[in-house]
Amino acid sequence: MVYNQPSYLGYGALPMVAPQMYPMQTDYQQSFQTPVQRQQESPTNIVWVQGEAGAMAHHLDPGQMMALFDSERDYLYLAAQTSENIPVKIKKYQLVEVPLDSEKQAEVIMPDIDMSGYVGRDEFEEKIRELGYVTKDEFERVINELKQNRNDNTRKERQNGK
Numbered sequence: 026m027v028y029n030q031p032s033y034l035g036y037g038a039l040p041m042v043a044p045q046m047y048p049m050q051t052d053y054q055q056s057f058q059t060p061v062q063r064q065q066e067s068p069t070n071i072v073w074v075q076g077e078a079g080a081m082a083h084h085l086d087p088g089q090m091m092a093l094f095d096s097e098r099d100y101l102y103l104a105a106q107t108s109e110n111i112p113v114k115i116k117k118y119q120l121v122e123v124p125l126d127s128e129k130q131a132e133v134i135m136p137d138i139d140m141s142g143y144v145g146r147d148e149f150e151e152k153i154r155e156l157g158y159v160t161k162d163e164f165e166r167v168i169n170e171l172k173q174n175r176n177d178n179t180r181k182e183r184q185n186g187k
Contacts, residue, residue, distance in 0.1 A: 071094055072091060072092070072093050072094065073093075073094050073095075073096045074093045074094070074095060074096065074102065075095070075096055075097060076095060076097055076098075077095075077100075077102070077115070077117065079093075079095075080093045080095070080102035080104055080115055080117075081113060081115060083104060083113070085104055085105070085106035085113055086106060087106055087107070087108050087109050088106065088107070088108075089105070089106050090103065090104065090105040090106075091103075091104050091105075092104075099119060099120040099121070100117055100118065100119060100120065101117075101118045101119075101120055102115050102116070102117055102118075103115070103116045103118070
């Protein structure tokens with residue numbers, strides 16, 4: 026069965042539209058919005074309280090638990106309401122910023138070592154000389170001198186032999 030449109034609407038007739046419930050604000054009126062109205066446009070999930078007393082006074086429903094941030098200090102309060110007859114239980118934590126794992130640098134933790142029993146490099150080399158040993162630097166210097174003398178002697182022999 027084909028539905029026929031009533032003839033009194035005709036083609037292109039527009040349905041009735043209810044008039045606007047609220048008038049549109051002009052640019053002039055919008056410029057005078059209070060900061061509170063603007064603040065309500067972007068809600069946050071953080072509940073701020075003023076100190077421990079503010080955390081204790083914050084209303085919680087029975088069975089509800091909530092994190093409350095102190096606006097005066099770096100404290101976090103965990104408040105829990107177990108039942109109607111028991112007062113709100115509060116635990117207080119101090120907030121400390123911890124870097125993200127990606128921001129952490131390799132921290133080298135050196136153990137505390139008593140250095141009183143150790144000697145410095147200069148004192149060590151002096152004791153080695155007293156005992157008649159040769160230090161690495163002196164050994165290398167002597168070896169280089171011997172090599173240099175050998176090279177010089179070889180050149181002189183070649184020059185005399187020709």
